[in-house]
Structures are given as structure tokens and as C-alpha cells.
Amino acid sequence: MKVLVTGGAGLIGSHTVDLALEHGHEVRIIDSLQPRVHPRGKPEWVPGEAEFVQGDVADREDMSRALEGMEAVFHLAAYQDYMPDFSRFIQTNTESTALLFELIVSDRRRYPVRKIVFASSQAVCGEGCYLCPSCAGGIIPPSIEEQLTHTAHHLLCYPGKRYSSSDLPPHAIHVPRARTIDHLLHGDWEMHCPACGEYMRPLLIDEDTISPGTTYGISKYAIELLADRLGRRYSIPTVCMRYTYVQGPRNSFFNAYSGIARRFALRILHGLPPVIYEDGRQLRDYVNVQDVARANLLVLEDSRADFKVFNVGGGRAVSVSDFARIMLESFASELEPEVPGEFRVGDTRHTVSDISELRALGWEPIITVEQNVTEYVAWMREQRGTKEYLEEAERVMRELGVVRRVRAG
Numbered sequence: 567m568k569v570l571v572t573g574g575a576g577l578i579g580s581h582t583v584d585l586a587l588e589h590g591h592e593v594r595i596i597d598s599l600q601p602r603v604h605p606r607g608k609p610e611w612v613p614g615e616a617e618f619v620q621g622d623v624a625d626r627e628d629m630s631r632a633l634e635g636m637e638a639v640f641h642l643a644a645y646q647d648y649m650p651d652f653s654r655f656i657q658t659n660t661e662s663t664a665l666l667f668e669l670i671v672s673d674r675r676r677y678p679v680r681k682i683v684f685a686s687s688q689a690v691c692g693e694g695c696y697l698c699p700s701c702a703g704g705i706i707p708p709s710i711e712e713q714l715t716h717t718a719h720h721l722l723c724y725p726g727k728r729y730s731s732s733d734l735p736p737h738a739i740h741v742p743r744a745r746t747i748d749h750l751l752h753g754d755w756e757m758h759c760p761a762c763g764e765y766m767r768p769l770l771i772d773e774d775t776i777s778p779g780t781t782y783g784i785s786k787y788a789i790e791l792l793a794d795r796l797g798r799r800y801s802i803p804t805v806c807m808r809y810t811y812v813q814g815p816r817n818s819f820f821n822a823y824s825g826i827a828r829r830f831a832l833r834i835l836h837g838l839p840p841v842i843y844e845d846g847r848q849l850r851d852y853v854n855v856q857d858v859a860r861a862n863l864l865v866l867e868d869s870r871a872d873f874k875v876f877n878v879g880g881g882r883a884v885s886v887s888d889f890a891r892i893m894l895e896s897f898a899s900e901l902e903p904e905v906p907g908e909f910r911v912g913d914t915r916h917t918v919s920d921i922s923e924l925r926a927l928g929w930e931p932i933i934t935v936e937q938n939v940t941e942y943v944a945w946m947r948e949q950r951g952t953k954e955y956l957e958e959a960e961r962v963m964r965e966l967g968v969v970r971r972v973r974a975g
């Protein structure tokens with residue numbers, strides 16, 4: 567197939583391009599080489615076999631040029647950041663999605679697209695899903711690690727992924743709003759029940775959980791709605807992929823958003839301890855970018871995925887502290903992580919997704935977090951000029967009040 571990959575110079579895009587070429591597809595990329603992600607211009611990993619169009623996905627002319635003759639699209643380009651430029655999330659992420667449909671519908675011969683895979687995000691689920699043991703009359707769910715096994719699903723007595731068992735009163739299941747700044751300033755990290763105020767326990771997040779808490783999350787949920795409604799109306803099969811924490815080589819170390827691996831690795835590489843936000847007990851399901859690329863190709867090529875939304879996660883819960891330890895081990899570093907009582911406004915507490923829907927199509931995350939970190943560290947060591955970017959992103963976030971410190975006393 568002739569496949570367009572938007573954002574094909576980026577982390578997920580470039581690995582998806584490589585795999586699409588391996589699968590025998592003809593690939594065209596459109597990427598604006600956004601300076602925050604690619605301050606040094608077009609990265610050397612963009613393969614010569616793929617046609618490259620430098621352009622903006624929200625620009626009609628650029629998109630029209632890129633889309634001409636394409637039979638499938640991976641729409642992966644996005645604005646993703648912690649910065650308060652809210653309109654840009656909507657313009658780059660959501661408006662470009664509407665534009666994509668607009669062009670295809672305007673001339674089906676010129677733009678013969680038969681399928682679109684969209685990058686959504688776990689951010690659509692906001693804080694995720696919790697059980698309040700107090701509201702549940704004392705029922706305590708198994709740990710997240712146990713919930714990731716089928717036995718524990720059975721233990722909880724909910725069929726697969728809907729928490730509707732008579733053992734679990736529906737009013738005890740909550741999809742809470744973000745924690746208040748006041749709670750965070752007091753170092754009160756865990757989620758409180760919106761009904762009774764007691765502490766809650768995290769549940770796996772399934773695809774029915776929808777509660778975006780940021781403009782980024784809202785822009786992604788709008789993509790899912792457009793993909794479903796316009797896709798069905800115009801018979802263009804779509805699939806939305808809710809990636810969790812994607813890690814691996816080519817994860818831009820320039821961009822503040824690019825996350826934990828970059829933040830920790832840059833510091834350790836330059837002899838500084840990794841700085842952990844909150845208390846380090848936050849759980850996440852990190853997933854390797856090659857596993858993500860395999861998921862992307864699978865849903866493109868398998869019509870059972872049409873018009874569905876899938877979680878794409880690692881299938882294992884790892885705390886932020888454990889992630890720091892794994893990275894220190896990978897560097898063979900004797901440094902100790904620092905926990906200075908800082909937090910980042912907009913971060914979620916526990917985010918571990920239920921990946922059973924994608925597993926049912928035959929996908930499995932196969933690269934462990936340890937391998938993932940080792941690969942990233944090896945790649946990071948080969949990069950030049952990393953020092954100049956070391957603290958810049960965090961300085962900017964501090965200035966904008968995104969990173970804050972717990973109040974003394």
C-alpha cells in the first residue's frame with residue numbers, strides 16, 4: 567500500500583516508517599521538523615527509501631501535497647507539551663484530523679485513502695479509574711500487578727474489563743478529576759474519593775475510560791470522535807491508538823515532553839542524580855517503541871481493528887522509583903535518585919492500561935522495560951551536545967510554574 571506517515575521523523579513515526587517499509591509498503595512522510603523536537607533539522611534516521619515532504623499537517627497546501635495518491639495514513643504528528651499554549655494542541659492535533667477527512671472527502675480519486683490509524687493517547691483517560699474501598703464496603707481490589715494477570719481479573723469478579731460485579735458496587739468505581747494543586751502542595755499524592763474523601767486504589771484503565779484532564783488529552787479525544795464519526799459516515803475505516811509511555815531510541819532529548827527516560831538519562835549521563843517527582847511510587851506501563859510500531863502495522867493490516875480504540879501499553883506496572891533504579895543500573899551508576907518533594911502540574915498519579923483488547927488481535931509487548939532502557943541509554947551515549955539541553959526544559963517549566971515544590975510544614 568502507499569502509506570503516508572505524518573510525524574514520520576519523530577519517535578513513533580520513524581519506527582513505524584521502518585516497519586512499514588519492511589512490510590513492503592511504499593512510504594511517504596510529512597513532518598514539519600518541529601524545532602522543539604528536531605533543533606538540528608532532519609534526523610539521519612529518516613530512510614532514503616521513504617519520500618520526505620517537509621510541511622505542516624494543519625496546512626491545507628502541505629497536507630494536500632502529502633496526501634495525494636495515498637491509500638493509508640498513520641496520523642502521528644502532534645503538538646505535545648506541558649506548556650500553556652492551549653490553542654496549538656487543538657490546531658496541530660485536532661484541526662489537522664478534520665482537514666485530513668476534508669481533503670479525502672473532497673476528492674476520493676486524488677486521495678484514495680482506505681484506512682487511517684490515529685495516534686491517540688492515554689491522556690484521554692485522564693487520571694484513570696479507581697475503586698474506593700470505603701464506598702465499596704471494605705472491598706480492596708488486588709494490586710495493579712495482580713490485576714494485570716487474568717486470575718486477578720477473575721478474583722475481582724468483573725467480566726474482562728467492566729467493573730460491574732455485584733461485589734463491586736458501581737458507585738465505588740470512580741473516574742476522578744485531576745488532583746487539586748492544594749493537595750499536591752501538601753504532598754498528598756494519592757487519589758481521594760470524590761464521594762467520601764477517603765483514599766482510593768487504582769484499577770486498570772480500559773478503553774471505556776474517558777476523562778481527559780488536559781488540552782492535549784481533549785485534543786486527542788476529539789481526534790477519536792472525528793475518526794469514528796467521519797470515518798463511519800464516509801466509509802473510511804479508522805483505528806485510534808491510545809499509547810501510554812512510549813520509550814526507546816530516537817526519543818528526542820530536546821523536548822521537555824519526551825519524558826522520564828530523557829530526563830533521567832540526561833542527568834545520569836552528566837553525573838547528576840535522577841530527580842523524582844512526587845514520592846516515586848507512581849505506577850506507569852512503559853512500552854517500547856518497536857512494540858508500538860508492530861501494533862500500528864497490525865491494526866493497519868487487520869480489518870478486525872476497524873473503528874476501534876486500543877490501549878497500547880507495556881502490560882507491566884513499574885513505579886517511577888523502580889524506573890530510576892533500572893536506569894541507574896543500566897548506566898552502572900552509583901548515584902542515588904533524589905526525591906526533593908517536587909511535582910509537575912498535569913501529571914497523573916497511576917496510569918496502567920488494560921491491553922487485553924489489542925492482545926486479542928495477537929499483539930503482545932515483547933521488549934522488557936530493562937531492555938528498553940538499555941537500548942535508550944546506548945543510543946543516548948552516542949548523541950552529541952546533550953549537555954546544553956540538560957536543564958533547559960526543566961528551567962522553562964519551573965519559570966512557567968509547571969514544576970512546583972511541596973510547601974514546607
Ligand SMILES: NC(=O)c1ccc[n+]([C@@H]2O[C@H](COP(=O)([O-])OP(=O)(O)OC[C@H]3O[C@@H](n4cnc5c(N)ncnc54)[C@H](O)[C@@H]3O)[C@@H](O)[C@H]2O)c1
Nearest residue numbers: 573575576577578597598599600622623643644685687812
Ligand atoms: N511518545 C509517547 O509516549 C506518546 C504517548 C501517547 C501518545 N503519543 C502520540 O504519538 C504520536 C507520536 O509521538 P512521538 O512520541 O513520536 O512524538 P515526537 O515528538 O517524537 O514526533 C512527532 C513528530 O511530529 C512532527 N510534528 C509536530 N508538529 C507537526 C506539524 N504541525 N506538522 C507536521 N509534523 C509535525 C515533529 O517534528 C515530530 O517529528 C503523537 O501524536 C503523540 O501525541 C505519544
